[in-house]
Amino acid sequence: MVRLLNKIWNFNSCAYNIRILKSSFRRCSSSTNDVEAVDMSRIRNFSIVAHVDHGKSTLADRLLELTGAIKPGNENSQVLDQLQVERERGITVKAVTASLNYKYKNEDYLLNLIDTPGHVDFSNEVVRSVKACQGVIFLVDANEGVQAQTVAVHSLAKRNNLIIIPTLNKVDLPRADPENTKSQLKSLFNIDPDTVLSISAKKGWGVQELLEAVITRIPPPKADLNKHFKATIIDTWHDKYRGVMCLAYIESGSIEVGQTVKWRSDLKQHTLKYLALLRPNEEPIEKAVAGQVVMVGCGPKGGGSVGDELLSLESAEETKVASAPTVKHMVYAGIFPSDQSQHTQLSDAIKKLALNDSAVSVNVDSSPALGQGWRLGFLGLLHLDVFTQRLLQEHKAEAILTAPSVPYKIKVKGAKAIKQYKGEEVIITNPLLLPDPHNIVEYYEPYVIGTIITPVEYIGAVNTLCVDRRGTPLPSSSVDEKMTMMQFILPLSEVVIDFHDTLKSLTSGFASFDYQDYGFHSSSLVRMDILINGALVDELTTIVHTSRLEYSARRLTTKLKEMIPRQMVQIAIQAVVSGKVYSRETLKAYRKDVTAKLYGGDVTRRKKLLKQQAEGKKKMRSVANIKIPRNTFVDVLKR
Numbered sequence: 001m002v003r004l005l006n007k008i009w010n011f012n013s014c015a016y017n018i019r020i021l022k023s024s025f026r027r028c029s030s031s032t033n034d035v036e037a038v039d040m041s042r043i044r045n046f047s048i049v050a051h052v053d054h055g056k057s058t059l060a061d062r063l064l065e066l067t068g069a070i071k072p073g074n075e076n077s078q079v080l081d082q083l084q085v086e087r088e089r090g091i092t093v094k095a096v097t098a099s100l101n102y103k104y105k106n107e108d109y110l111l112n113l114i115d116t117p118g119h120v121d122f123s124n125e126v127v128r129s130v131k132a133c134q135g136v137i138f139l140v141d142a143n144e145g146v147q148a149q150t151v152a153v154h155s156l157a158k159r160n161n162l163i164i165i166p167t168l169n170k171v172d173l174p175r176a177d178p179e180n181t182k183s184q185l186k187s188l189f190n191i192d193p194d195t196v197l198s199i200s201a202k203k204g205w206g207v208q209e210l211l212e213a214v215i216t217r218i219p220p221p222k223a224d225l226n227k228h229f230k231a232t233i234i235d236t237w238h239d240k241y242r243g244v245m246c247l248a249y250i251e252s253g254s255i256e257v258g259q260t261v262k263w264r265s266d267l268k269q270h271t272l273k274y275l276a277l278l279r280p281n282e283e284p285i286e287k288a289v290a291g292q293v294v295m296v297g298c299g300p301k302g303g304g305s306v307g308d309e310l311l312s313l314e315s316a317e318e319t320k321v322a323s324a325p326t327v328k329h330m331v332y333a334g335i336f337p338s339d340q341s342q343h344t345q346l347s348d349a350i351k352k353l354a355l356n357d358s359a360v361s362v363n364v365d366s367s368p369a370l371g372q373g374w375r376l377g378f379l380g381l382l383h384l385d386v387f388t389q390r391l392l393q394e395h396k397a398e399a400i401l402t403a404p405s406v407p408y409k410i411k412v413k414g415a416k417a418i419k420q421y422k423g424e425e426v427i428i429t430n431p432l433l434l435p436d437p438h439n440i441v442e443y444y445e446p447y448v449i450g451t452i453i454t455p456v457e458y459i460g461a462v463n464t465l466c467v468d469r470r471g472t473p474l475p476s477s478s479v480d481e482k483m484t485m486m487q488f489i490l491p492l493s494e495v496v497i498d499f500h501d502t503l504k505s506l507t508s509g510f511a512s513f514d515y516q517d518y519g520f521h522s523s524s525l526v527r528m529d530i531l532i533n534g535a536l537v538d539e540l541t542t543i544v545h546t547s548r549l550e551y552s553a554r555r556l557t558t559k560l561k562e563m564i565p566r567q568m569v570q571i572a573i574q575a576v577v578s579g580k581v582y583s584r585e586t587l588k589a590y591r592k593d594v595t596a597k598l599y600g601g602d603v604t605r606r607k608k609l610l611k612q613q614a615e616g617k618k619k620m621r622s623v624a625n626i627k628i629p630r631n632t633f634v635d636v637l638k639r
């Protein structure tokens, strides 16, 4: 990520700023005892949290301009959104950091800003960023008011005991209603309207006051300079030449380039080779101290992963080995190279990307039809989509994806089965691996508590949608006289694929949605297979609820009939559960001679057509000689 940033930006961040920082670090780098010379009371670590599209990245740009890190100019530049996917989709995927200098009342402050993504799938990035912060700018669009994710990020900030600076954005819009948004904040979160700031990130109004509020309202980090060095890793990425680079929050002590350090996960010794501030482009420093957020790297064999800790030798002696905390995955999908000769290339690309995206889990998988591949765990479908798009854009790796599935839990019986699955309770992330029903005592599926904020006129439609998705309503509460907050307990499998899109279209885009884990609960489930001309399509095996069996079977077969192109032979598409066919569709054969246009005409034109056909075929997966377009496996599940 930062490698990308560095390539793209040639801004020479203001010489003045560098001079201030260099002088303050020269003060701290002369001897270990001198560390106290860096005034920690002038460091602020903060993050911007908000619902998607409420203006976080735009505000980050204004803050970068105001502190001289980038040149003022383009209102729409979004400097911190540098990934191609971020620019194309207009969303933030990765949290990025920038260390900024600001002079306030003749004192120099070092402000570490962390820009966070807004989409529910990327909440993992938000959780990680706030760990390094003492406060947040809690941004709410004064035009849209409080949305589902506003509620989620507020409770996250509260849970982490962070100082909250409530801020209304987009007050320049003619339809903005700051007074009403303030009263929403009062009624939902008990926020005093007098403490709420109003800004326009686009126009730059009120941004300076906001920056000063960061200095006056957020406390300096509570890091301990006198203890041994310890830092938590909050982000990692791969650098072609320097190996794994990490973003670290220093919790105690100080660190210098050349110092010997250990990772908590394995307690192996490494030498610290790279140390820099991100402003947001890299600025090497010799020494860093507790309270700072810095980039660290131990060279190509140096390792490092998110959640791990970097320790000095003394701290390592006091600490036991512990692996980094794991993330809970909501969706799993198999990923396979489009042909096995590309296995190494895809493996490389997945490794590099997984390093930058710590939320994805990678396990080796194999399938008789698709060969060697991987089973990846994601936080949601958008996360999966973005990951595959990044594989293609940043690593030129094309892959076949299997139908996404949520993880299920089962209780197995019989000594043999218990031995085979290493215990009574087994998590199934791949429907193909569901044991024989005779060996299963009980099935469990994951549930979530969904929060929906919607205009009151859509309450009926939202209710119908949630009940249709097997939801159980919880008490709702009013946001103001026009908006209401509804909550439901919903099966994750009904939410993960297209719930958000359907909700948006039912409510003309006005409702917003967020969900939180509610654990596994007992359920009645079966495995459903799809056969094409009698051959099993591994990628399309799913686990479905028995009450939805016939509906799912019919929907899948009709959708497949629409998505598979007609071919030279007739195609039978069947949905089968335990040998019984629940639905069947037939796709008639072509009558027309499709290769006619290949004959006659100029030879170069013929070659071009053949090449186009060959390219098209690469994008297909062949089952029993029937060609299926690759996107079918994911798209077929969307309603």
Ligand SMILES: Nc1nc2c(ncn2[C@@H]2O[C@H](COP(=O)(O)OP(=O)(O)OP(=O)(O)O)[C@@H](O)[C@H]2O)c(=O)[nH]1
Pocket (backbone or CB within 6 Å): 050, 051, 052, 053, 054, 055, 056, 057, 058, 059, 076, 090, 091, 092, 093, 116, 117, 118, 119, 169, 170, 171, 172, 173, 199, 200, 201, 202, 203
């Ligand atoms: N009129 C107006 N538009 C704004 C303002 N701030 C942001 N926008 C616009 O709102 C849209 C979303 O802004 P972003 O900064 O991308 O929002 P975000 O919260 O970073 O979005 P995610 O990263 O996807 O969560 C963009 O089109 C911005 O130009 C503002 O103060 N006034």
